[in-house]
Each structure stands twice: as C-alpha cells, then as structure tokens.
Amino acid sequence: MQAKPCVLYGAEISYFTGKVRAYLRWKHIDYREVPADAAVFKEIILPRVGFPVIPVLITPDDVCLQDSTEIIDALEARHGGPPVYPDSPRQRLAALLLETYGDEWLVIPAMHYRWHHNRDWAMQAFGALSAPGASPQQQLEIGRRRAEPFAGAAVLLGAEPHMHAAIEASYEALLRDLSAHFERHPFLFGSRPSIGDFGLIGPLYAHQYRDPKSGEHMRRVAPRVAEWVERMMSPAPLQGEFLADDALPETLIPVLRRMFAEQLPVLQDSAARVREWMAAHPGETLPRAIGMHAFALDGCEGRRIVRPYSLWMLQRCRDYYLSLGGPERAAVDAMLHAAGGDRFIAFEDPPRLARAGLSVRPAPSS
Template structure:
C-alpha cells in the first residue's frame, strides 16, 4: 500500500501538501475528497470535515499539512525542506506561518470576490463528481456557503478589501523581484517556507482564473514559481544557499511579516494567556477567542482571534529557544533588523495537537 492523500485541486492546503510530496518523490495516490469520501474516510478518521488528510502505508491518519510534512521528513529518505542553517531555518518557519495564516486572507478574498462562480463549479465537481455540470454548480454554491461565511472572521470586509489587495500586490512585487535571481526562497531547493506560500499562491491565486491573470500580469516570476513548486521537474534536487545566507531580496518580505502579521500574533498571545489562566493541560483550545482589531496596509479592521496561528508561531519560537552562542546572536540580530525582535521575548502558552485538535499541552 502506498500513501494516500485525500485532497482536492481547489483546496489551499491540499496544494501545499501535494507540492511537497511531489518534490520529495513520495509514491502516493490522490483521492478526490468527494462527499462520499468525507463520509467513508475523512469523518470516521478525523471527526471533522477537513482536508488534506494523509493515510500512511500502515493505515495511520495524518492531518494538517505541517504534520504531513514532518511525518514524511521523519519517515522517508531524501533531502530535507528544513534548512540546517539557523537563520535560513528561522526564515523558512516564518514564511510557512506567513503563507498559512496571513496570505490566507488574500487567497480567500480573491477567490470570493473575483472567482466566485468558478469556485462554485469547482466545489460541485469535488463534492459530487457523479452529477451533471449544472447540478454540480448548484450543489457547489450551497457547499461553498460555509467558506464564504469565514470572510468576516478573517477580517475581510468592504472596509478592508482595498487594503488587502494593495498589500497582496506589494507582496507579489517583492517576491517577484526575489525570484528574478533565485529559484526558491533560499536557493535552488524549496524549503518548508516555500510550501507555506504555495498553498494560497497556487491553489487559490494562481489556479483561480481571474486572480491567476492578475498574478501572470503583475508577477510572472511568481506564476512560474507556482508551477515549478507545485509540479517539480527535478524532485529531490537543489541546494540551500551556502553560509546560511539570507538574500537581501528577502529582507523586505520579512519586514512585511513583522509589520503586518506579527502585531496580530502578539495580540493573540495575550488573548491566549488570559484564556489559559484557569485551564488545565489537555483542554481543547477554541477555534476563536473573541474578536480583536488589526491593521493591513494602514487600514483598520476587526477579525477573530485565531489561536491556531500560535501553534505555527510556536515552531518559530521553539527554533529560537533551541539556539545558543553565535547561532542565537545571529538570529536575534536578523529579527531585530526586520522589526521582529519581540519574537525573542514572547511566552506562548504551550500548545499541542491531539486527536486532530488544538489543546493546551
């Protein structure tokens, strides 16, 4: 038995997992996450309607793209997507968090503002492949209602839409400039940070037709990166830059993380600390801890306080805590230079995932 990936072409996180498995040259079979597959496999295994889900050759269930990546890294041979250098690994973990949790905003906005009818059809094809196209469209329209309902939770409103687009276009410009001289974030080998960016950039903003046209026009190098990162021609190849180098072209992108996403993460830490004061180890963490203010490209908005993002950030702080001596000094200097020095001082209540849920460790 080979690995199975229960996934869908339109799914943001499926794109992240698929690109990684392809580059690692892992034999696997992708199973479309139709309604029947949800009922027969996903819900019995995971307990909630979520993709992607990976089933291992010995019938273990792995859910969450970060867990999928780490499972393969631990159990299969081949070059790692985690750089060995302390600065490059720090950057890769930051970009994974940025892609998974921040570019998600632009991905959801562009899909439901510019690609709505296309997405309805895709949802219908995925959930009900046995239906005729017209029936798929109507069924997809109903199935997509839940995802459209998430938009205010992410801070996507009429007041913030313009800023979301201007922020995203700035990101595209900066990443396109970097990709003029580098195949991936840190050289000729993709990192876990590349796969964090791949989910929103490929599965939504490249693959959806209207936003794909925008990407091709504004950032053709990013469009090319999407193609080669999702469907690599040379798996298991390439190297990270020597000497733990952080290309200067990445500094503005790291500064963007520090300016836009980090303040929200720091505020979320405060909410989690307050919530966790009277909670015990093993307590399930809610999907949201209330609502807080945020800012994107200088425009104020409100969004849900989403503690899952701190499980991702915890990977960054765990890496920092593991360092000492010169390694700690150089990473601290990098964080200070991009305006993210607060990462060396925060105290995230310990989080873990158990039975596919976020809990207090």
C-alpha cells in the same frame, strides 16, 4: 511486491492540499491523490479523523495523518532524502516563519480574492468536487451550500468590504517583493525548496494561481511568481541546494518585514487572549476562534477572529529560536533586527500548546 503508495485525500481547490502535493512531488514520494468528494468525507475522512477536513494522508502502513505540517514532518522522518528544513539557523528560522506566514496570514488575501473575485467559479468548483457525477446546475446548487461557510470565513478572517483595497495593496506589494526575489533565486533559499516555500505555495497555488481571475492577475503583474508556482508544482528531479554559509538573500528581508509588520501584532494580541482564556478554562481545549480583535493592513483597521491555532504554528518558530545560543542566536537576532522583527525577539509566549484538530489545547506537560 511493489510497495503501496501513500493516499492523499484532497482537492485541486484546497489550500493545504496544494502544500502537501507540492511536497510529495518534490520528494518523489509515491502517492495517489483521491478527490475528497462527499463519499470520501463520509466513508474515510469522518471515520478516520473525526471531523471534515482536507488534506488527509494515509501511509502505506495505514497511519492516518492530518494537518499539512504534521504530514510533512512525518514524511520527512520516514523518507529521508534532501530535507526541506535548512539546518543552518538564519535559513531555518526564516523558513519556519514564512511557513507560518503562508499558512496563517496569506489566507486573508487568498480567501478575499476567491470569494470576492472568483465567487461563482469557486461555488461551481466546490460542487464539482462534492458531486462529480451531478449536472453542472446541480453542482452549482451543491457548491453554494457547501461553500457557504468558506465564503463567510473570508469576512471573519478580516476581508470586510472596507478592507478590500488594503488587502489587495498588501498582496500586490508582496508579489513585487517576491518577484524581485525570484529574479535572483529559483526558491526562497536557493535552488532547493524549503518548508517556507511549501508554506507559501498553499495560498499562492490553489487560490492565487489557479482561481481564474487571480491567476490571470498573478501572471500579468508577477510572472516570476507564477513561474515559481509552476516550479513548485512540477519540480525537476530531486536536486538543488540551500545557499552556502547560511546566507539569507537580502530580497527576503522585505518579505519578512511585511510578515512582522502585519502578522506579528496579531499573534502578540492572540497570545494575550489565549493566555486569558486558558486561565479562565483550565485544561480545556480551546475553540477554533476566541472572539474578535483588531488588525491593521496598509493603514486601514479591520477586525478578525482570534485563532489560537496560529500560535501553535508560531510555537514551532519560537521553539527553534529559543534553542539557539551564542553566535547562532546573535546571527539570527541580527537578521530579525534587519527585518523589523523585534516583536518576535520579545514575544511573550502563551502556555505551551498542543494541536487538537483544527485548534489547540494545553500541552500535556504544562
């Protein structure tokens, strides 16, 4: 009897579904994708997960996995094959950092471009996902209601009107840096995609490639990035290698530099606030957002919600970094210095965190 496929509940318009789908395709894991319409949320996602979210993956032995990072890690452990985690220190740390950057920071341009340049299209697409059998007019109405919190989240994540130009300048500079990289390498670390590539594909597929105006913009100003998106979404048969000898392409240094300059100050301040919050609420699960803080982009200052979950993602990078000693630590520190990552070296970790749905709680041992 043929083994049952995994079932991926998600959507073409969803950031993290794109990440998991690209991974499943690259690994040639047998899966079936089911659009998360209203019935799927009611009958599967809410009962199995407890809150509305996509993507959700059900394995052939009926284990329910939620959160793209945990889905990928569980499948890496079950399926073997070429790992998406490089095993050499510089490449592995850079891959983890770029996953965190894609997941938790590029959500700012992704949400900005979707809700401020593709709004009507996105409302319609939300409606079509939720009620596939409804008329286009009904879909638009349903989409407006369903998309309301997401459209509002663009502003809460930092895309207030006075920040729009800075968000676009920063994103276009990233596209230039990535174009220079993909001129030389098919993926971030060679001819095989890594967890860093899967982190970046979240924003760069569903929002920045597939939303019509953003896709037209990407194909026009950064065709090499658009080609990488296409490689990521329909990968060739399993093949390819990470560069030998832990080589870190010099074209990735500007990408890491941008992450350290933009995201790290926010993560540092988030850590201080999470530390304070945990001291004031011992043992409690943190809310998804704990107030607002300032952030800077391209010389402009904005405000955004403080997201404890981002620190759970960073903790994966920090755990790996802190596990390194001797020459490996020295090699990684040299890379971090070269990319302006001294804030990462000196990062003051908050108490240990465990994931709790879309937020975090104190880890059981702390």
